[in-house]
Amino acid sequence: MMKKQYSLILILLGLTLTPVLAQDTNVCMQDLSIFAEFAKVKNYKSAYEPWMRVRKQCPTINVAVYSYGERILKDLIENGTPEEQAAAKKDMFLLYDEWAQHFPTKNNVSQIGDILSSKAQAMIDYDLADLKAIYNTFDEAYKKDAASFTSPKHLYNYFNTLYDRYKAGDNEVSMELLFNKYEEISEKFEFEQTELAKKLDVILKKEEAGTALSSRETRNKRVYDVNSNAFGIFSSNLDAIIAKEATCENLIPLYQRNFEENKNDSQWIKRAASRMDSKECSDDPLFVTLVEALHALEPSADSAYYLGLLNDKSGNSDEALKYYEESISLETDDYKKAKILLKIANKFKSSGKRSSARTYANKALGFQPSLGRAYLLIANMYADSANECGDSQFNKRAVYWLAADMARKAGQVDASLKSVADKTAESYIGRAPSKTDIFTEGNTGAVIQFDCWINRSVTVPNL
Numbered sequence: 001m002m003k004k005q006y007s008l009i010l011i012l013l014g015l016t017l018t019p020v021l022a023q024d025t026n027v028c029m030q031d032l033s034i035f036a037e038f039a040k041v042k043n044y045k046s047a048y049e050p051w052m053r054v055r056k057q058c059p060t061i062n063v064a065v066y067s068y069g070e071r072i073l074k075d076l077i078e079n080g081t082p083e084e085q086a087a088a089k090k091d092m093f094l095l096y097d098e099w100a101q102h103f104p105t106k107n108n109v110s111q112i113g114d115i116l117s118s119k120a121q122a123m124i125d126y127d128l129a130d131l132k133a134i135y136n137t138f139d140e141a142y143k144k145d146a147a148s149f150t151s152p153k154h155l156y157n158y159f160n161t162l163y164d165r166y167k168a169g170d171n172e173v174s175m176e177l178l179f180n181k182y183e184e185i186s187e188k189f190e191f192e193q194t195e196l197a198k199k200l201d202v203i204l205k206k207e208e209a210g211t212a213l214s215s216r217e218t219r220n221k222r223v224y225d226v227n228s229n230a231f232g233i234f235s236s237n238l239d240a241i242i243a244k245e246a247t248c249e250n251l252i253p254l255y256q257r258n259f260e261e262n263k264n265d266s267q268w269i270k271r272a273a274s275r276m277d278s279k280e281c282s283d284d285p286l287f288v289t290l291v292e293a294l295h296a297l298e299p300s301a302d303s304a305y306y307l308g309l310l311n312d313k314s315g316n317s318d319e320a321l322k323y324y325e326e327s328i329s330l331e332t333d334d335y336k337k338a339k340i341l342l343k344i345a346n347k348f349k350s351s352g353k354r355s356s357a358r359t360y361a362n363k364a365l366g367f368q369p370s371l372g373r374a375y376l377l378i379a380n381m382y383a384d385s386a387n388e389c390g391d392s393q394f395n396k397r398a399v400y401w402l403a404a405d406m407a408r409k410a411g412q413v414d415a416s417l418k419s420v421a422d423k424t425a426e427s428y429i430g431r432a433p434s435k436t437d438i439f440t441e442g443n444t445g446a447v448i449q450f451d452c453w454i455n456r457s458v459t460v461p462n463l
Helices: 002-040 044-057 064-079 082-102 112-125 131-144 152-167 175-208 215-243 248-262 266-278 285-297 301-313 317-330 334-350 354-367 372-384 393-413 415-431 435-441
Strands: 447-449 457-459
Touching (some): 002 044, 002 064, 044 064, 064 082, 112 131, 152 175, 175 215, 175 248, 215 415, 266 301, 301 317, 372 415, 393 435
Antiparallel strands (some): 447 457
């Protein structure tokens, strides 16, 4: 009897609560619509009260509670009274935690890395925590969900906070930890830049084929260019930081000390060899030890490339080329293949083999059309050859037109290089024949053929 009465009470309570809950949801939906409209036009002050009501009463109703809430609190921090600013800074902490709790995914894909890295960035922006707490929050974001931790600014600050701790004498941050974290973050930068390049290359191939882009593709290209530029800037900043510490004087003893412990770790050896190569430390015997150990452990595109480099340094050009070609054949990823080809092109350029350098640069572009640095490499070699090509002073200087075209192409395919590419092109145009020179020569529209290694022609511009 008691059980029946209890069941009846629950049913009655359910019937009573259902319209109340529905009413609360309707109110929340109305407030959601109100604050969203205010937020869209950046009237964050008017959005605040309806937003707070929805946040408290219906925290799981829509992710806009948090995406717009972030903007509302940022506006208060920038424009509110001192009391409002202080309260909003504290509330920002809670907002990110609530976001991670109620909307950890988007379309069933985790967003924890993005949310927590945004929280860490807010700690920096509003001076909310010390370096260790900031770094630990970035670290938590990266370890829990590196896939959605994609902001170049956040990735840069993830490393920069560790570097600041190192420079401040934090005993928990050794030079080895610093270098390991740099390698990890720089690999993440490379991965994200490659993902962008893949998307951009689809559009570039379509443009090269003379096919008109849709409005969506045009819009996407602008977005890819903006993101590519951001990654380029922060990646360069990252390299600039580590350059202060990653000298041969620091790297060689560090890797010597840790080699025995890591001699069976192919990733550690690969990173050590890569760092020594990039910092021009490859003349040290340790580099040979690393390369041989890597090739014995895991014959790969990387180890074959380094064996080619060693033979290059020893003057064994034919053997070096054999290993370089082996490196390319072992690599299955087109974008990694492009990077290896560009490295080989740079090695040939350094040894004065310009025709071979251009061949490998063009091969690299065949695998990655957006690899602007390959165009810059060719542009630089053309410019360096100006005095060797052409049978007159005018024709020698005409080489700079070719160089400028190549430099511009670099900026067209890679937005992160646009500034340096444009400046380089302007510099070359400044060395090319002027309008006065063309008028004096009287050869407007003439085709000049370069019979040196360049083996290309250029048309004199019309006046």
